[in-house]
Amino acid sequence: MNIQQLEYIVAVDNHRHFVQAAEHCNVTQPTLSMMIRKLEEELGIKIFDRTKQPIVPTGIGRQIIDQAKTILRESGRLNEIARHFNGDLSGELRIGIIPTIAPYLLPHFVQPFIRNYPDIRLHVSEMITERIISELKLGNLDAGIVASVSEDNALQEIPLYKERFYAYVSKDTGLFNKQYILPTDIEPNELWLLEEGHCFRTQIQKLCELSRNSEFGSSFQYRSGSIETLMRMVDKNGGITILPELAVMELSEDRKTFIRSFRFPEPTREICLAVNREQIKTRLIDALKTGILEFVPKADS
Known part of the structure; x- marks a missing residue:
């Protein structure tokens, strides 16, 4: 044996x-x-x-x-x-990251991390939360960058940061002329959502108190896997979509004119590193956390 x-x-x-x-x-x-x-x-x-x-x-x-x-x-x-x-920081680190974080975090985080930890080999895959949880349990991933999944007792969560939600609104909506909005101000048939399976979609449904069977328009329904696509749909076709804070930070000054904040208390989501409770790469995961926190919004921002 x-x-x-x-x-x-x-x-x-x-x-x-x-x-x-x-x-x-x-x-x-x-x-x-x-x-x-x-x-x-x-x-x-x-x-x-x-x-x-x-x-x-x-x-x-x-x-x-x-x-x-x-x-x-x-x-x-x-x-x-x-x-x-031996104080050695080397080896392979397999990471899963959800699509509503990946395009806004990875471009800023990866190169500095590789520069600071040249002996750590990063393998990053973009996937929805459900699959990340499954791959963590199977041992195929070492860590997942996700919104909180604290109800799963098989996993340990390492908090990273909280990010606010913002509305991205068309000039054609009544919300464009408001400085602050409430979730109840949002009309379901004006809201562009991510497709089923994305945890961000579920969070928005809860925020706006939308049921799974809510009607989103009578003649055309579209659900995307990309936040950028949803913003383009708002630009060209009107309506509203919801963005996480890191996505807003990436917008041009012109596009930021379409951003509206929620009235206090602002809705947020907590982003964390999810790891299997029996994982063995503690030092590498600590390095990953340090690298991410160098870029993300501070708690008092």
Whole structure:
């Protein structure tokens, strides 16, 4: 039995497919299958039920895989302990980030981070919150940059910053002539929203007290995955959309004339680093937090 074999069975459990697991582990499928069979022979059990598609663990296999995950985590901690002792900040950091943060944070954050931490290899993927949570639990991500998901007990949240919400309004709306607005001022049929699956959409629905079945116009409905696209729809077709603070900071002075603040207490969202409670890359994640906080709005801004 060796660490490599444990990595293989965990990969098969994650992917439920031998070929995909082999690709993930950068080995051939016959090599991965052979190593898993040797482990099964050594233990005298069947770890996977190969008669089912997708492949699933047997009852005892489930216990073996769970123990393998524990062993791999603890093995990783040995490297983390050694790096900490040596003051070493190096290794791979796999990050997921939601689309309503990525275009406004990454361009400012990535280059300074690489310059300050040249031995940390960043792998960043843009994805919605639901998938980030899933990938964190599977161990495929080390951290997620998300709006708060504190209801999930499997994850730990490291607070980063809070950002205000702002309205981006067309000249054709009654809100354009107001200095401050209330969520109740917003007409549902004038509101452009992100598509289903984005946590920012859910937050706006709650803010404006919109039900999932609210009607957004009678002859045309459009839901985008891009805040920039929503702003362009407001520019060309009228209406309103809601922006997070970092997006407002990126606007030209001309476009800022279409921004309206909410009346106190202003709606906000809390952005955090979500990590698996059993993660082992504490020093790298601390470096990530430090790098992000150098750019984002301060608490008293």
